[in-house]
Amino acid sequence: MEYLWEDSVIFMGTQDMDSTHEFYSKNLGFSSYEENGESKIYNMPGGCKLAFSSKIKMQRDFKNPIISLTTPYVDSLYTKFKQEGVCIKNKPKYNSSSRKYYFHMIDPNGYIIEIQKKKSKI
Numbered sequence: 834m835e836y837l838w839e840d841s842v843i844f845m846g847t848q849d850m851d852s853t854h855e856f857y858s859k860n861l862g863f864s865s866y867e868e869n870g871e872s873k874i875y876n877m878p879g880g881c882k883l884a885f886s887s888k889i890k891m892q893r894d895f896k897n898p899i900i901s902l903t904t905p906y907v908d909s910l911y912t913k914f915k916q917e918g919v920c921i922k923n924k925p926k927y928n929s930s931s932r933k934y935y936f937h938m939i940d941p942n943g944y945i946i947e948i949q950k951k952k953s954k955i
Contacts, residue, residue, distance in 0.1 A: 842874060842882040845898065845944065846889035852941035853885045860919055861902075861946075878902070891942055900940075901947040910948050911936050927952070 847853045854873055857863045863875035863883070872886035883900070892898065904910060907925050915921055922937040922945070935949035 844884045846891035847885040899945045907950045
C-alpha cells in the first residue's frame with residue numbers, strides 16, 4: 834500500500850516559547866526541525882514532529898492533551914527528570930488494564946507528558 838502522507842506535525846499552543854524550548858530540547862532531547870518567529874517544530878522519535886506556536890490557544894485539562902513517549906528506561910528517566918527539577922505528577926506505576934508502566938510529568942505549558950513502557954502479554 835502506498836502511503837498518502839509524507840510527514841506529520843502536531844501543533845500545540847504556548848505562552849512561553851523559551852521555557853518550552855528549554856524543556857523539549859534539554860530535558861527531552863528533541864532536536865529542532867524548523868522555527869520562525871511564532872512557532873518551533875521538534876523532531877520526535879518515530880518520525881513525527883511536535884510544534885509549539887504562540888498563535889495557538891493553549892488547551893489544558895488533565896485528559897487533554899497527553900503527549901506519550903515510549904521507552905524501556907522509565908525508572909532511570911523518572912530519576913533524571915526529578916533531579917532536573919521537572920514537575921512530576923506521579924511515581925512510576927503499572928496499569929494492568931493497558932499493560933503499561935508509566936509516570937506523568939508536566940511541561941512548562943501545563944501539558945501532560947507520559948513516559949511509558951509497554952508490557953507484553955503474560
